[in-house]
Amino acid sequence: MSDDQIKNPEQKRGVSVLLALAATAIVIATVYLVATMNIHVPRLIDPVGPRTFPTLIGFGMLAAAIMMILEHFQNKNLPAEPDATSDIGGEAPSDPKYSWIVGGIFAWSMLYILAFEPVGYVVATALYLCGLMFYFNRGKPVVNVLVSVLFCGVSYYILSVLLKAQLPPGELFRGFFS
């Protein structure tokens, strides 16, 4: 059966994903095995040493790569299968064109983490939540601000004041919140 007989685009995508993942696995295994060889082995220790098990894992990763390559060639010969659960909502893979959204959330989260200790939990979190909610829950500015502020205030009081969990008050607000 030739490539063009594969009718399902997801299956075509799956085939190329397998090869890309196999390449990734080979890179990871190589880096890991090199790092394993560089582990400093102290003298007078147990006869097995700290390198043995990681070496096994490194070769296991190479085995995974080989398996994915074999599966790639097998998938080429498999006809597309109908999926009985395809009309079930929520399980469909998300559209790749929206992947930039995740990049945006990740970048916004990194800014939040940077501000977390200097600005403090309450202010940094309120701003972080507002940013996300204004984007993902559009058209409801009052609700978004109220939920953000209430969530931060209540969670700080419960966790930090009542449960004595460690949350940063922030350099600016140290006296106020502590």
Place this chain on the structure above:
Amino acid sequence: MDTLNLMIQHFSVAVSPENLFITFIGVLLGTILGILPGIGPAGGIVLLVPLTYGMEATSAMIMMCGIYYGAQYGGSATAILINTPGESGSVMTCLDGYQMAKRGRAGAALAISAWASFIAGTLSVIGLAFLMVPLTSFGLQFGPTEYFALMFFALAAVSSLSQSSTGKALFATMLGLMISTVGTDMQSSAQRFSFGIPNLTDGLDFALVAIGLFAVGEVFVSLERLHLGTGQAQKISGSLWLTFDDWKRSLGPIFRGGIIGFIFGVLPGVGATASSIASYAVERKLSKHPEQFGQGAIEGVAGPEAANNASSSGSLVPMLTLGLPSGTTTALMLGVLIMLGVQPGPLMIIDHPDLVWGLVNSMYIGNIMLLVLNLPLIFIFVRILQVPTGLLMPMVLVFSVIGVYSISGNTFDITVMMAFGLIGYLFQKFDIPLAPIVLGVVLGKQMEQNYRKMLSFSGGDPLAVFGSNISIVLMVGSAILLLLPLLPHVRKVLSRFSSEEVQ
């Protein structure tokens, strides 16, 4: 008789006011998390991991188990009302449950799913209790060689039986094992893969890996999906009382589903989703009216719901007796046990009888609580579906941050957690299963310790892994599991398992 005595002796643990309250909180949270599409039992459990730090191991396990089987109940409501499984085990309930709801029988569908979960859940807890003593006795014969072979078998089973691809699952397993080797080596004090970063010298905390992969990764996926729109919820219509005919048609599927679910739960790597698929296929084959399946047949709800609930009890069998997780949620629970200083394995039932029997007994009580929560109060719970994802998911992100920061007190770990969130998201995008990576992280250290002990005892001979009958059986079984999917015919059957069988 021994089992019965042990259960009765430790019943006071489960009915102490503190543990009753914790059981209630666990099943309540489980129901809510099951109803919410996106955050399944694994996500819920990892978010609560930081809370368990100050808790007793027994109470922590009771709460986590409550979340686990509670989510199986809650997940069916979402499946029936919006045709979206609240957690993956409810996927088959969508087929007939949603059709029943569309035909004005949502009440009956919700009621039979609650009753099926209750009956099968309770029976499977009895099965769990009676299997524990003999399996523990068997586990006591294990030495380092058998343990290493057993863990190898578990990882091979989880990789091989993955619904996507064995290669991808093996990739995830190895990644999990690699993560487990980061930090100071316990025997030699050698630094491994910490690259001079002080925060990595103690290794990567299981909690931040799990929270990143399951909670943060799921938030990323859910927020991305917001752009694709969500389904409209069906109103709860029709009575919650079942007719005589409903019961007549459902009792057989409930008992068969319970047995299938329990057996599938015990096996590593199979779990709730596969058990509900198998139960659905069995009921369809046995039915005199297979054409009604997919059109609102009550058997198509009763069987899979019984199966997915029974599988959650079944999966506790290897975890409590051999210290072996059979899937994601039990791997997370095992990780929490280790974190709280309890050594999982056959000795657990001897060293911590309160924990083991207290947990089993709490499951009877939890199932009763769930029946009450999921029948008269289901109208209140489904209102959770009205909470906008755009409000909920950012809060889950903050909960994740709070959780990690409260454990470590540094922002480096939050960054690592976010990075694992990104990995979790990419894994979902590329259909790489997450269960093997968690299993690798949780089992990695123990596996290495047993491997090193085995080599030490055998003077460095790696063939010592074939040193006993038990380990030979397990290693040969692992090889078969890993190589079988490569055979074209078997692969074809596996790929059809989740599709053709249920059509």
